Amino acid sequence: MKQQDGWERYEIRFSGSGGQGLITAAVVFAEAVGVYDGRYVCQTQSYGPEARGGKSKAEVVVSDHPIDYPKALELDLLLAMNQAACDAYFYDLKKNGILVVDSTLVEQFPTSRVIAIPFTGIARDEIGRVLVANMVALGAIGLLSGQVNLDNLEKALLARVPKGTEEMNRDALRRGIEEAGKIDLDQLPRSVMNEDEEEYP
Amino acid sequence: MSEPEQTPGRQLLQGNEAVVHGALAAGCRFFAGYPITPASEIAEHLSVLLPAVDGTFIQMEDEIASIGAVIGASLAGVKAMTATSGPGFSLMQENLGFACVAEVPCVIVNVMRGGPSTGLPTSPAQGDVQMARWGTHGDHPIVVLAVSSVLDSFSITVKAFNISEKYRVPVILLSDEVVAHTREAVRLPGRDEVKVMDRIRPSMPPDWYRPYEGDNRGVPPMAAFGDGYRHHVTGLIHDEHGYPTQNRKEIEGFHERMAGKIRRGFADIQMTRGFHTRDAEVLVIAYGSVARSALRAVEEARRQGMRAGLLQLITLFPFPRATVTPLLKQCRAVLVPEMNMGQISREVQRVNQCDCRVVKHNRVDGEFITPMEITRVLLKL
Numbered sequence: 220m221k222q223q224d225g226w227e228r229y230e231i232r233f234s235g236s237g238g239q240g241l242i243t244a245a246v247v248f249a250e251a252v253g254v255y256d257g258r259y260v261c262q263t264q265s266y267g268p269e270a271r272g273g274k275s276k277a278e279v280v281v282s283d284h285p286i287d288y289p290k291a292l293e294l295d296l297l298l299a300m301n302q303a304a305c306d307a308y309f310y311d312l313k314k315n316g317i318l319v320v321d322s323t324l325v326e327q328f329p330t331s332r333v334i335a336i337p338f339t340g341i342a343r344d345e346i347g348r349v350l351v352a353n354m355v356a357l358g359a360i361g362l363l364s365g366q367v368n369l370d371n372l373e374k375a376l377l378a379r380v381p382k383g384t385e386e387m388n389r390d391a392l393r394r395g396i397e398e399a400g401k402i403d404l405d406q407l408p409r410s411v412m413n414e415d416e417e418e419y420p
Numbered sequence: 421m422s423e424p425e426q427t428p429g430r431q432l433l434q435g436n437e438a439v440v441h442g443a444l445a446a447g448c449r450f451f452a453g454y455p456i457t458p459a460s461e462i463a464e465h466l467s468v469l470l471p472a473v474d475g476t477f478i479q480m481e482d483e484i485a486s487i488g489a490v491i492g493a494s495l496a497g498v499k500a501m502t503a504t505s506g507p508g509f510s511l512m513q514e515n516l517g518f519a520c521v522a523e524v525p526c527v528i529v530n531v532m533r534g535g536p537s538t539g540l541p542t543s544p545a546q547g548d549v550q551m552a553r554w555g556t557h558g559d560h561p562i563v564v565l566a567v568s569s570v571l572d573s574f575s576i577t578v579k580a581f582n583i584s585e586k587y588r589v590p591v592i593l594l595s596d597e598v599v600a601h602t603r604e605a606v607r608l609p610g611r612d613e614v615k616v617m618d619r620i621r622p623s624m625p626p627d628w629y630r631p632y633e634g635d636n637r638g639v640p641p642m643a644a645f646g647d648g649y650r651h652h653v654t655g656l657i658h659d660e661h662g663y664p665t666q667n668r669k670e671i672e673g674f675h676e677r678m679a680g681k682i683r684r685g686f687a688d689i690q691m692t693r694g695f696h697t698r699d700a701e702v703l704v705i706a707y708g709s710v711a712r713s714a715l716r717a718v719e720e721a722r723r724q725g726m727r728a729g730l731l732q733l734i735t736l737f738p739f740p741r742a743t744v745t746p747l748l749k750q751c752r753a754v755l756v757p758e759m760n761m762g763q764i765s766r767e768v769q770r771v772n773q774c775d776c777r778v779v780k781h782n783r784v785d786g787e788f789i790t791p792m793e794i795t796r797v798l799l800k801l
Contacts, residue, residue: 246432249605250432250605252605253432253603253604254430254431254432254605257430257605259604259605260432261602261604262432262602262603262604263602263603264601265542266542287719287791288712288713288716288791289602289709289712290598292790292791
């Protein structure tokens with residue numbers, strides 16, 4: 220469908236399991252876009268009754284116009300931090316959307332239009348805390364989405380995290396940005412669908 | 421992409437947080453409540469912000485006590501509110517009736533989740549609409565408002581307090597899980613941009629005070645306990661002095677005044693928002709978070725050539741018939757999407773004085789209604 224005035228939205232879903240910090244990552248992203256960049260933004264989440272381990276997803280919708288429906292309709296970018304989330308939400312992506320997976324935890328990719336970065340591995344081995352895998356991912360998404368000023372993303376992050384953890388979080392974010400910078404989006408297949416599927420729907 | 425700069429005054433807030441800021445801006449200085457998903461953030465933030473403005477926050481043992489404390493605080497002259505969800509709202513019904521009959525201004529926020537009973541704690545729903553109107557027994561005046569966004573959650577909360585103070589009536593503010601937990605970047609109005617109303621206090625000498633004698637609007641001036649005006653407050657039907665009565669004339673006069681004070685305020689209390697309604701042939705009537713899905717659906721239907729319009733209800737009760745009825749006369753069909761089995765569609769049907777077709781679209785599976793499903797039904801009308 221052709222997008223018209225007032226309809227342009229960029230939709231991101233952060234998905235994985237409860238406890239991975241996906242909602243926090245989405246909130247920081249929304250704050251950077253909405254408060255610092257000054258654009259319209261809606262951030263939502265859904266989760267089960269359990270605090271940890273259950274399915275968790277958080278969404279950010281960005282637009283230059285007021286946003287009516289606050290949740291994602293067709294994803295421009297999907298972050299999957301585990302296999303279950305990747306499998307469950309892959310079909311919500313636009314054809315030319317971007318799938319970003321944590322390759323430490325996701326082994327089977329549903330498409331070859333995928334950006335696989337070992338967020339958890341980087342957090343564990345290079346930053347020293349698995350906890351900040353969400354911030355490594357946030358950095359990567361900040362760059363790949365092209366929707367947020369990266370300086371503002373860092374500012375928003377530092378304003379949100381607990382005192383004493385600023386440096387660790389900043390390092391994680393910067394590492395994510397750096398890792399995503401190595402990706403050439405033009406080298407990826409144009410569609411998340413298999414070409415045969417596209418031709419014979 | 422814009423240059424890095426901090427946009428002044430903008431904040432990323434959840435609907436629940438905006439309710440808190442709205443309450444404080446309206447002058448609320450007392451909160452008593454008991455935590456419950458998806459309303460807990462309201463108590464959480466007020467527990468920090470109320471003491472900072474010399475207000476009082478109390479976590480009570482349950483919801484029955486919570487509304488009891490709110491009524492007491494209001495009688496003592498302080499603007500008071502509580503916040504809960506369906507299960508807690510059920511527990512509040514008895515004391516809510518007391519607040520209605522004793523004409524105690526207060527605001528009760530109900531962030532709706534899936535019900536009945538413990539239901540679906542983390543899922544959105546709109547199943548408490550009729551309970552908000554008729555949950556407590558007996559004929560009683562009450563006002564029910566519904567919010568659809570973060571900015572609404574601020575401004576309609578202010579309105580809720582204003583209506584409550586102006587008419588001495590409890591106001592139910594209905595939010596839902598989607599509105600409550602959605603974060604949006606907003607600039608909240610400053611102190612001088614917010615219109616705040618306070619209850620009228622008695623100005624006559626204390627001996628002359630008749631605590632339940634209505635003024636020309638039917639609303640009695642309200643003395644706070646400790647002001648020096650002796651008065652009696654009871655749940656029994658009472659005379660102008662506040663004492664129980666069995667006198668038929670006084671009983672009828674009491675009920676007439678109670679209903680009349682709201683009826684006279686209809687124009688002031690009934691709030692709606694119209695989108696593309698001027699030339700609409702098919703109308704969607706929606707409220708709360710669903711109004712946002714409906715707006716997108718209406719835009720899409722327009723794009724496909726249908727003259728569709730949206731009427732968003734902010735006031736649910738008293739039902740805004742002054743706006744709804746003329747639109748029903750204008751349109752050939754009206755669609756009422758709701759996250760319940762049809763609680764406002766029956767009100768729409770009630771005020772339908774012509775042959776406008778009223779179509780329901782109901783979703784009760786714990787999921788938020790999408791614009792696509794509304795468009796699909798709309799285009800068939």
